[in-house]
Amino acid sequence: MAKHSPETTAPGRGADSFKALEERNAARPGYGTVAKWLHWLIFLLLIVQLCSAWIMPHIGLNTALVPSINIHFTFGTIIFVLILVRLVWRFGHRVPLLTDGVPRWQNIPARATHNALYLLLVALPFMGWVNASAHNLNIRLFNAIELPRFPGPQSWIVHAFGELHIKAAYTLLALIGLHILASLYHHFWIRDRVLTRMLPGG
Numbered sequence: 001m002a003k004h005s006p007e008t009t010a011p012g013r014g015a016d017s018f019k020a021l022e023e024r025n026a027a028r029p030g031y032g033t034v035a036k037w038l039h040w041l042i043f044l045l046l047i048v049q050l051c052s053a054w055i056m057p058h059i060g061l062n063t064a065l066v067p068s069i070n071i072h073f074t075f076g077t078i079i080f081v082l083i084l085v086r087l088v089w090r091f092g093h094r095v096p097l098l099t100d101g102v103p104r105w106q107n108i109p110a111r112a113t114h115n116a117l118y119l120l121l122v123a124l125p126f127m128g129w130v131n132a133s134a135h136n137l138n139i140r141l142f143n144a145i146e147l148p149r150f151p152g153p154q155s156w157i158v159h160a161f162g163e164l165h166i167k168a169a170y171t172l173l174a175l176i177g178l179h180i181l182a183s184l185y186h187h188f189w190i191r192d193r194v195l196t197r198m199l200p201g202g
Contacts, residue, residue, distance in 0.1 A: 031198050032093055038086045039198055042079060049075045059135050073139045080125035087118060113175055120172045131162040
């Protein structure tokens, strides 16, 4: 694959110079302060969440609520609330993907990856809640505020949420890695503002 060069122009805009393309990209707005704070806060919390998941014991019937499990439940609930806030904020403050100089087919996997990330970040805490309830574990935020248990029937489907939760977590980890690699690709290869728009001052 050929490296992006200053002579490369957007499809169908052969008359545009690379400088004009950069000027158009630079004029486009970046993400707002709230969106940036939510993005990086959720990212940092996910690091804590993945670490707690790695060291916590396997959850079985009547598993003792050790600190690592309680931390996992607490941060999972916080992430769930923050991702809902992020979604509401996103709908009211849309920032389009940069498409100038980037093949249109790249927008399809980019949007699919973003949508999958949001879906998993909402679904994972829910699956964890259902799995904890199925194994008689009480979810306590900061070991103080107890959340109600999932009210559904205790069937094999409910118990299967534990395995689904683990598989979904690995899928999320893979998508996060893909998201990071794509951002670095845009920053160092294509040299657009996909990454810098989410950074302070971008």
